[in-house]
Amino acid sequence: KAGVTQTPRYLIKTRGQQVTLSCSPISGHRSVSWYQQTPGQGLQFLFEYFSETQRNKGNFPGRFSGRQFSNSRSEMNVSTLELGDSALYLCASSPDRVGQETQYFGPGTRLLVL
Amino acid sequence: AQSVAQPEDQVNVAEGNPLTVKCTYSVSGNPYLFWYVQYPNRGLQFLLKYITGDNLVKGSYGFEAEFNKSQTSFHLKKPSALVSDSALYFCAVRPRSGNTPLVFGKGTRLSVIA
Numbered sequence: 039k040a041g042v043t044q045t046p047r048y049l050i051k052t053r054g055q056q057v058t059l060s061c062s063p064i065s066g067h068r069s070v071s072w073y074q075q076t077p078g079q080g081l082q083f084l085f086e087y088f089s090e091t092q093r094n095k096g097n098f099p100g101r102f103s104g105r106q107f108s109n110s111r112s113e114m115n116v117s118t119l120e121l122g123d124s125a126l127y128l129c130a131s132s133p134d135r136v137g138q139e140t141q142y143f144g145p146g147t148r149l150l151v152l
Numbered sequence: 153a154q155s156v157a158q159p160e161d162q163v164n165v166a167e168g169n170p171l172t173v174k175c176t177y178s179v180s181g182n183p184y185l186f187w188y189v190q191y192p193n194r195g196l197q198f199l200l201k202y203i204t205g206d207n208l209v210k211g212s213y214g215f216e217a218e219f220n221k222s223q224t225s226f227h228l229k230k231p232s233a234l235v236s237d238s239a240l241y242f243c244a245v246r247p248r249s250g251n252t253p254l255v256f257g258k259g260t261r262l263s264v265i266a
Contacts, residue, residue: 083253128195
């Protein structure tokens, strides 16, 4: 089975722009979660989607949003980019709702905001 | 709120020696516990998890971890370290009840020296 894929792998944007990141989960997985990884804050939870519904949301401003499509693919959007949004954005999928399920991570999208 | 502590930012060990990466947690009840590893410019790879049953969990690449309820710890161990084990290791926890996301520790960088 193919693993979790994320596109693009690298992005450079300027302050004030917006960006959309894409995640394709492992085939058959219905849950997708997003995380932000930075050297200072470590891994921070952004959101979890299951069956096209947001099930959980982390403590991030409203500039961060996401959605999940009927084929379980997910996108996250960051509007009005700030320098502090520079990070590795990781997507993870699991077969069902998170709980005891193992989350499998993609390689991440590295975003640099200038 | 749940939290995970990885008290060592860096662990150095000689190749062939046993290694331990420490993790303690603060969660009500018995949580689900996970270990992940991250290699440079990669996403997180799942190593092992504790759900229930035997306190000693065996995982990928010869790693194991022991759940200690009284000490609220879930230390990662390997009997004989390899240079290729050098990476960033994350402990993560999720409560069994409620709709809460996976919470990660800050990570421990393991360096295995030949």
